[in-house]
Amino acid sequence: xxxxxxxxxxxxxxxxxxxxxxxxxxxxxxxxxxxxxxxxxxxxxxxxxxxxxxxxxxxxxxxxxxxxxxxxxxxxxxxxxxxxxxxxxxxxxxxxxxxxx
Amino acid sequence: xxxxxxxxxxxxxxxxxxxxxxxxxxxxxxxxxxxxxxxxxxxxxxxxxxxxxxxxxxxxxxxxxxxxxxxxxxxxxxxxxxxxxxxxxxxxxxxxxxxxxxxxxxxxxxxxxxxxxxxxxxxxxxxxxxxxxxxxxxxxxxxxxxxxxxxxxxxxxxxxxxxxxxxxxxxxxxxxxxxxxxxxxxxxxxxxxx
Numbered sequence: 624x625x626x627x628x629x630x631x632x633x634x635x636x637x638x639x640x641x642x643x644x645x646x647x648x649x650x651x652x653x654x655x656x657x658x659x660x661x662x663x664x665x666x667x668x669x670x671x672x673x674x675x676x677x678x679x680x681x682x683x684x685x686x687x688x689x690x691x692x693x694x695x696x697x698x699x700x701x702x703x704x705x706x707x708x709x710x711x712x713x714x715x716x717x718x719x720x721x722x723x724x
Numbered sequence: 725x726x727x728x729x730x731x732x733x734x735x736x737x738x739x740x741x742x743x744x745x746x747x748x749x750x751x752x753x754x755x756x757x758x759x760x761x762x763x764x765x766x767x768x769x770x771x772x773x774x775x776x777x778x779x780x781x782x783x784x785x786x787x788x789x790x791x792x793x794x795x796x797x798x799x800x801x802x803x804x805x806x807x808x809x810x811x812x813x814x815x816x817x818x819x820x821x822x823x824x825x826x827x828x829x830x831x832x833x834x835x836x837x838x839x840x841x842x843x844x845x846x847x848x849x850x851x852x853x854x855x856x857x858x859x860x861x862x863x864x865x866x867x868x869x870x871x872x873x874x875x876x877x878x879x880x881x882x883x884x885x886x887x888x889x890x891x892x893x894x895x896x897x898x899x900x901x902x903x904x905x906x907x908x909x910x911x912x913x914x915x916x917x918x
Contacts, residue, residue: 629807636803643796650788650912654781657917670913677909685799685902692738695747702751709758713766 642684649677731888746896750903753864757907760857764914767849776850776918777843780834784916787830788908794823795905798898805891810883813894817876820901824869831862854915861911864904871897 653673661669683689688699728734729741737744768774801816838844838851845855875894882890 627806632803632806636800639796639799639803643792646792647789650785650792653913653917654785657781657913663918667918670917671910674910674913678906681795681902681906681909685795685905686899694737694739694744698747698751702754706754706758709755709762710765713762713769716766716770 638684642680645680646677649673731886731892740892742892742896743899746899750899753903757857757860760853760860761910761914764853764857767853771849773848774850775848777838777848777854779854779916780837781916783830783834784912787827788912790823790827790830791905791908794820794827795902797823798901802891802894802898805883805887805894808887810880814876814880817872817894821869821872821876824865824872827865828862828869831858857911857915861904861907864907868897868901868904871900 653670656669656673657666688695727741731740733740734744797816797820801813801820804810804812804816843851845852875897879893880890882893
């Protein structure tokens with residue numbers, strides 16, 4: 624949960640600035656990598672991997688999920704399962720297409 | 725009638741109610757955008773004639789920086805309230821509002837340039853999903869701007885009467901805003917760079 628003493632809050636503030644710098648740097652890296660003309664598979668992997676790191680930083684520090692109550696983790700775990708299901712749906716279509724081809 | 729657990733933590737959840745509420749809302753939002761991203765994957769893998777259009781990467785990068793910066797101003801605004809500094813909160817949230825305006829202006833320039841090049845939602849599958857994803861995301865930015873304006877305007881009165889309740893409102897808004905930022909973090913490479 625959120626810290627309460629002014630010193631702890633100021634410490635958190637410094638963390639936010641560090642996270643911001645990391646996010647900005649990773650954004651630049653994403654764009655630079657996109658100009659390297661990597662093969663499609665590698666380009667998708669690198670771009671999504673960097674996006675995943677950036678997303679994790681936002682969720683962990685800005686949304687302070689790094690230190691949250693169990694009920695929220697439970698909600699997010701349930702959401703994650705459904706999220707994976709919704710992404711698995713196109714896989715069926717993809718497999719169908721491979722069979723047709 | 726008083727709404728319970730707006731400030732006090734509810735013993736069974738360990739949270740004030742609005743925080744649990746916003747996380748449930750964000751879970752539903754994750755499914756909304758999950759469905760749209762899933763449609764993007766379906767279209768991309770299922771369309772033999774798939775063609776990504778060359779979009780304006782520098783403008784999108786600028787918008788990424790704008791949104792990231794606005795996420796920082798939101799957490800700094802919240803931290804200021806926790807330190808009792810309302811003036812700084814107003815400064816950070818004023819900046820957040822301006823940054824959100826900046827994001828929408830850049831997006832408007834992008835859309836108008838695309839229309840000039842005769843790229844519309846009906847042009848091809850890529851443009852269809854591009855406009856759907858970015859417009860739904862843009863509506864979320866607009867919704868956030870309304871809340872920021874409220875927290876800076878009429879909603880700010882609560883700071884004088886119930887400062888902790890107001891601080892919690894700002895925190896819950898922040899969670900929403902970071903989610904909007906998070907969605908863009910994935911939209912940016914998916915639509916502009918791949």
